[in-house]
Amino acid sequence: MPSPLSGSGAASPDRLRPGLLLARAESRTPTEAQSPAASTPEPARPAAGEDSLTLSVSVRMRARLEGLRQAAENLKTGGQLLAVADNALGSMQEHVLRIRQLAVKASHGALTGLDRQNLQVEVSQLIDEVDRIASQTEFNHLRLLQGDYSRGSRTASLWFQVGPGSHERERIYISTSSAQSLNLERADSAILSVSTPEMANQAIGIVDNALERLVKERSNLAAYTNRFREVGELTAREIQVLEAEKEAPLTYAPR
Amino acid sequence: MNRLAKTLEKLSPRLIRLAPVLCGLLALHCASALELLPWSASSPRALRAAAEARLGADEERLARATALAIRLRTLYVAAAHGVYNAEDRRNFRRLEAALSADLARLRATGPNDPALVTPPSPSATAGLSGAEANAGIAAMDACLEELIAERLRVRTELERSRAAAPPAD
Numbered sequence: 222m223p224s225p226l227s228g229s230g231a232a233s234p235d236r237l238r239p240g241l242l243l244a245r246a247e248s249r250t251p252t253e254a255q256s257p258a259a260s261t262p263e264p265a266r267p268a269a270g271e272d273s274l275t276l277s278v279s280v281r282m283r284a285r286l287e288g289l290r291q292a293a294e295n296l297k298t299g300g301q302l303l304a305v306a307d308n309a310l311g312s313m314q315e316h317v318l319r320i321r322q323l324a325v326k327a328s329h330g331a332l333t334g335l336d337r338q339n340l341q342v343e344v345s346q347l348i349d350e351v352d353r354i355a356s357q358t359e360f361n362h363l364r365l366l367q368g369d370y371s372r373g374s375r376t377a378s379l380w381f382q383v384g385p386g387s388h389e390r391e392r393i394y395i396s397t398s399s400a401q402s403l404n405l406e407r408a409d410s411a412i413l414s415v416s417t418p419e420m421a422n423q424a425i426g427i428v429d430n431a432l433e434r435l436v437k438e439r440s441n442l443a444a445y446t447n448r449f450r451e452v453g454e455l456t457a458r459e460i461q462v463l464e465a466e467k468e469a470p471l472t473y474a475p476r
Numbered sequence: 477m478n479r480l481a482k483t484l485e486k487l488s489p490r491l492i493r494l495a496p497v498l499c500g501l502l503a504l505h506c507a508s509a510l511e512l513l514p515w516s517a518s519s520p521r522a523l524r525a526a527a528e529a530r531l532g533a534d535e536e537r538l539a540r541a542t543a544l545a546i547r548l549r550t551l552y553v554a555a556a557h558g559v560y561n562a563e564d565r566r567n568f569r570r571l572e573a574a575l576s577a578d579l580a581r582l583r584a585t586g587p588n589d590p591a592l593v594t595p596p597s598p599s600a601t602a603g604l605s606g607a608e609a610n611a612g613i614a615a616m617d618a619c620l621e622e623l624i625a626e627r628l629r630v631r632t633e634l635e636r637s638r639a640a641a642p643p644a645d
Contacts (some may be wrong), residue, residue: 276631277624280542284620287550288613295557302559362561380606382556387613390556390606 286463288385289456296453299381300446302360306395307442309358309366314435316347321428327421337416345412352400368397383452393445396438403431524637531634538627541582545623548575549616555609565603572604
């Protein structure tokens with residue numbers, strides 16, 4: 222079965238097990254790769270007076286209802302994935318804000334070289350931490366902030382199945398947020414320097430750009446989250462309607 | 477009267493010897509009248525009952541297939557979601573293989589039905605991708621429509637057969 226999640230704010234790993242998701246939808250205890258023949262659900266026997274037209278309506282309705290229930294589960298796990306990514310970006314944002322604070326301090330002329338050296342040590346550690354978060358944030362073993370799901374990515378894509386039908390899915394984009402992509406580290410691994418007042422002053426501008434990128438990325442995630450919350454509410458309402466309909470089905474029998 | 481008595485007196489030992497045979501013949505006659513014998517299955521009533529039983533079994537089989545198709549469709553809705561890793565997708569593939577095989581068996585009308593010729597089971601390393609799952613949803617929708625049509629046909633036949641039956645009394 223799937224391995225446990227990592228990353229803060231992640232849901233219980235059980236929620237992501239395909240078998241369990243199905244089990245919730247089908248009210249059966251699954252074991253992976255077992256033949257479901259023995260536990261094939263009892264088919265609904267035609268109720269007394271059920272006519273041919275009702276049959277087709279009820280089968281389609283059951284399929285949609287089960288699909289909607291699964292879509293609601295999908296929306297929950299999707300929301301958890303977005304929350305994990307947002308949490309990580311929030312943490313990175315805090316670190317970058319601290320880097321900015323240190324750069325402002327280092328750009329002041331009254332500091333000695335040793336003072337700047339000490340500030341540089343902290344800046345380097347913070348940039349390392351930003352990079353670590355970017356490379357290690359994952360949800361169900363999917364690395365979220367390494368650029369696999371960015372717009373130009375050719376290695377992977379992230380789709381959320383938000384409805385019961387085929388093509389009722391949405392693609393999610395999450396940009397890379399590594400220290401390099403935020404310009405906190407150069408391609409030759411040279412780290413943002415605050416060792417002179419001029420360099421520290423330049424660093425403030427670079428850090429501001431990094432902050433802009435992080436804020437933009439978090440805004441995107443918040444927009445996705447709000448959008449899917451709306452979809453979740455609509456889905457829950459439709460499930461309610463269909464369940465009520467199941468209890469007291471409409472009859473399409475010609476009189 | 478006298479002659480009849482004499483004849484009976486003469487025949488009685490034979491009648492006593494033939495009694496089991498006569499009783500057997502009488503029992504056979506009764507069983508035949510009640511359509512309990514194999515050759516009585518050719519009677520219209522028995523033929524109709526057999527046809528209705530076959531249609532009832534068909535209806536049951538198709539209802540099971542419908543339930544299974546809905547389950548497989550739900551699996552595809554789950555697998556089309558992007559939050560699963562490679563191991564999850566391999567599990568999805570195994571579940572899909574098991575459910576598809578059962579569905580094919582239920583949909584098959586005989587041992588040589590093409591529905592039973594399922595593609596070779598995928599290797600354990602090839603997980604069920606989101607795109608495949610998405611296509612699977614559409615395929616299951618089409619499958620459900622076919623099952624509905626088939627069930628309607630069976631049900632119509634069943635109703636026609638019942639309507640054609642003479643009243644019980």
